[in-house]
Amino acid sequence: MTIRWTLPIAAALCLPAPALADTHIDNIDGISIDRDGTVDRFTGMVVDEDGRISELLDFGDRPTRDIDYYVDGEGGVVVPGFVDGHLHVMGIGLGTLVLDLSTTRSLNEALSRIEAYAAAYPDRPWIIGRGWNQEVWGMDRFPTAAELDAVVPDRPVWLERVDGHAGWGNTLALRAGNVTAQSTDPTGGRIERLPGSRAPAGVLVDAAMPMVAGQIPPPLPEDRDLALHNAQQLLLSHGITAVADMGSTIEDWMTFRRAGDAGRLQMRIMSYADSVDTMLLIGGPAPTQWLYEDRLRLNGVKLYLDGALGSRGALLNEDYEDDHGNRGLPLLSGTQLRNLISRAALDNFQVAVHAIGDAANRDALSAIEQLSEDYTGDRRWRIEHAQIVDPADLPRFGQSGIIASMQPVHQTSDMFMAEARLGSDRLGGAYAWRSILDAGGSLAFGTDAPVEPVSALAGLAVSISRENADGVPEGGWRPQEVITREQALAAYTAGAAYAGFAEGRFGRLAEGERADFVMLSADPLVSDAQAIRNIQVLQTWIAGRRVYDLDTPQN
C-alpha cells in the first residue's frame, strides 16, 4: 500500500501522520460485513479528519469532497480490523515479560527451559512463567514440585497452566505460600497431594492458587506499561484493532489510562472489571464514557461462575467422566450470582458471566432469564466461553437475546480433553456455534489470549472446519457445528463490537464508523481453512492511520 502525498511535500512533512485531514484510500478489494453476515464489497473509502469513514466508493466512484491525502491500496484485500471479544490484555503483555512454556512439547523440554531461564536471570527473586499443559506433554498427571526443585532449588518458581486455572510451584514457592500437609483446600480450590499422602504435590487449582501467587512481588509500574505496549504491538501485528478485556483489575485500568493520556493507546479496549467493586471504583454510578476517541470504555463486569475443563474446575451437571465424585468447583452460589448481576445491572453496567461447564451455563442462563424481568431494555447479557451447554439449554440463548462470547480455537485445543472429561454422550452442546446461531443467539468471537495464541485468523479457520492446525480430525470434530466464513468473520468483527455496545463506532467498514482495517494477503471469504491460517496480516490501520506494517520492523 503506497501513500502518496497530494499536499506539497513541505506542508505534508509538518503533519505527524496521515488522516489529519480527508484521506482517500483507493484501489482496494474492500470487504465489510454486518453482524448477520451480509457482505458489502467496495473499492475505496474516504476517511475524515476524525478517522471516521465518510464514504465507501465503488469502482469508478469519485470522492464527493476534497481530498488531502491519497493512498493507493494496490488492489489489496481489506477487511475490518478484528475485534477480539474475549482476551486478557495485561495477561498477554505481562506474559511477554515472563517465561513462556506454551510451546513446550514435553516435561523435560519445559524443565530445561526453566533451568536455562533461571540461569539467565540470576537477580530475579522469583522465576515466573506460564503456558504449560500436561495434556500436550502427554502426561496423565500434573507435574510436581520435586521435578521443579531438580532444576531450580534456590528460588521460588511459580508457573501458571495454559488456562490460568492451575499453578505449579517448587518447594520454595509452596513454602512461601505456607502450603503444607496441614493446609486444607480452600473453597473453590484444590491443593494437589502426593499419592497416598496429604503432602502438597506442587500444583494448586483455582482458588488455591492465590496461596502462592499472592506471595509474588507485583509487577513494577514500568513493567505494566511495557506489558501493555508489548500486548498492543502483538495484537496489531495480528490485525486485532479492538478487544474486550475480560477481568480488568484496577491496576490494568490505570495502565490503560496512562497509555491513553500519553497518546500511546492505539487499539480499542472494551473493559470488563474483575469484580463489582472494581467496576464501581472505575465507573462510579455508570459505565464510563468512551474515552480517547472510542479507544477505551468500561462496559461492565466479568463474573466467574466456574473454572476450566482442563483443571476439572468447570461446573458439570454430572460427575466428570474421568474423576467420579467431582462435578467441578462452583465459584458463586446462585444467590451470589444474582446479587452481583443485580448490582451491576442496577446502574446499567453490562454483565459478562464466565460459564464453561453445562451446569454453569444452565445457572447463568437461569439467572439472566430471571433478572431480565427486572432489568429490561438493551442489556446484551454475555456468557463467556459457553463451552459445554446441555443441548436442552441451547435455545435459551436465543430466547433471551444472550450473547455467546466464544473462542473458536478452544474447540480444537480442548476437543479430546472434553471427550475425556465428559464422555462423548454429553457433548451435544459443546462449542455449539451453529446451534446457537440457529437458535437466534448472537456470537462474539475471540481468542482468550494468552490462554490461546493471539490470532483471529486461526479462529476463523477453526470456525469453518473444526479442524486444528494439523487438519485433525479430518472433516472436523462434531462438524455439524461449523459456521460459514461470513458468519465467522462477522462474529470476529461486527458481532464482537455489538457485544461491547460499540456498533456504529467500529467493527464494520461503514459510513460513520472508525476506519479500522486490516490489509490481508488473501481474501478469507474465498479461502479454505488451511489457506486462512496462512493468510498474512500485511498492514493494520486504526482511525485511518497505519499502526502496523509487516515490512517495517517493530520496536
Add this chain to the structure above:
Amino acid sequence: MTIRWTLPIAAALCLPAPALADTHIDNIDGISIDRDGTVDRFTGMVVDEDGRISELLDFGDRPTRDIDYYVDGEGGVVVPGFVDGHLHVMGIGLGTLVLDLSTTRSLNEALSRIEAYAAAYPDRPWIIGRGWNQEVWGMDRFPTAAELDAVVPDRPVWLERVDGHAGWGNTLALRAGNVTAQSTDPTGGRIERLPGSRAPAGVLVDAAMPMVAGQIPPPLPEDRDLALHNAQQLLLSHGITAVADMGSTIEDWMTFRRAGDAGRLQMRIMSYADSVDTMLLIGGPAPTQWLYEDRLRLNGVKLYLDGALGSRGALLNEDYEDDHGNRGLPLLSGTQLRNLISRAALDNFQVAVHAIGDAANRDALSAIEQLSEDYTGDRRWRIEHAQIVDPADLPRFGQSGIIASMQPVHQTSDMFMAEARLGSDRLGGAYAWRSILDAGGSLAFGTDAPVEPVSALAGLAVSISRENADGVPEGGWRPQEVITREQALAAYTAGAAYAGFAEGRFGRLAEGERADFVMLSADPLVSDAQAIRNIQVLQTWIAGRRVYDLDTPQN
C-alpha cells in the same frame, strides 16, 4: 461585568460559552503578582481559544489580534484565581452530605442538632457528621458516648472532630467497632477512657479512629460525584480556581477523572496521593500528565508524620505542657519516612510531608536534607502545616529550598490552644510565616478545608494581622510574623501554583498562563484585614470562561 457579543447574535448563540475564540476582557482593575510579591497592574487582557492569556493591556492599548468577543469589566478589581495549597476536595464535598457541627458553640447545641438530624433522616443506617471542637464549646474534656446515646440511642453515630484527628461515637458505634474495655490502644492511636476505668469514653484519637470509621458503609459512587460537584461549587464561589488535594484516595482520583471525562471538572486539582501505593497505582512510573487542559495532575504523595495539636497527636520535642509524659504520636519512624520519600523521589514524584509539631518538623527537615543529596534537581520538597517549628530549625527551610505549605487561619484557630499545649516559651517558631520567608523559604498558603472554612480571603486577612474575625488579639498574636498583603496574595496564588509545579500554567495573570481570575468587590492590596474579610467574590473565571457569578443562583 457585562459580556457584549461582537459576533452577530445568531452566530453567538450557536456557541456554548465565550472564550471559544479570542476574547478581549477590557476595563478592569487588573492585578497579577509574582511569587516574590512583585505586583503587575493592567486594565485588560486578551484570552485565546485555549483559555490562555495572549496579551495583557494597559490603558489605551488595543489588542494586536482580531477579537471575537468583548467583555466590559466595568472597572472591577480582577486578581488571579486563588490557588489553595492544601485542602481535601472530597472531604469538603462529602462534608456537604453529612451533618455539619462546625458552627456549634456548645455541646448542648451540638446535641440538639444531632437529635434533629437523626429525626430528619430516619432511613440512614448511620448518623455521620463532622466539625465539632470541644475547645470552641469551652470544655476541658472530650464529649462522651453517653451524651450521644441520650439523643440517638437507636443507630450508630460517628462524628469527626474539626481537625479530622479524633472521632466521637455513641455506644452503638463503639460496639460496631468492637471498642471495649478490653481493647488496647493501637500504635499511633488512643481510646479515650472513662475516668478511673478502662471503659471507652466515646472519643477515639488518630490511629484508633478506624476501629469505628472502618465499619461505616462507604459512600455510594453517586454520592462521591455529587460531593465533588458540591465541593467545586463551593470553592468557585470563594474564588478558588485551583487546589492541592492532600491525601487523594484511589476513589477520590477516580471521581476526579469521571468529572474530567464528562467535562464537569472546572477547577484545577493538583493531587497528592494518600500513600505510596496509591501514588504508584495512579501514576505508574511517573507523575501523570497534566490532564483536561491543566485541570488534573497527580504530583506525588502526602506522607503523615504526626497528628494534630488539638488531639495532642502532634509530635513535640518536649512533653505537652498540658499533658505531661505525652509528646504526641509518631506515625512513621525515621527509617519508614526515608524509605517512603525515597520510593517517591526515585521516580520523580513530589513529596509532601505532614508535620505539625516541632519534633515532626525537625524529623521532616532532617530526612529531606539527607535525601536531597541523593535526589537532586528541582524537587520542591513540601512540608505541610509546619505549624510549630523550633526557631533553630527555621533557617533550614531556606537552606534546602523547602516549601512551607501553611494555612494562615490555623494560626487564629489554634493560637490559644497552642499556648495551652506548649506554653508560651516554646512558640518562637509557631506559624512563623515571616521568619520562613526571611530565611529564604517558600510559602504556599491554603485553607485545609474542611478543617477550616473555604475562604482564601479570610486567610489573607489573618496573614497580615494575625487577628481572628473578632479582631482578637488586638494587634495580632505574635505579630512579628505578619507578612505583607503582597506576600500573602502571592502565597495564595503564584506561590501555591509553584508548590505544585504549575507555574507557567496558572497562578498568575500573565501571557501564556490560563485566564483563571476572580472579580472582587474591593482591592485586597489596599484593604485592611477586616475589610479583606468583607470582600465579596463577584465572579470567578477559569480558562476565560465564567464559572461563578454572585448574582446568578447556583444549583
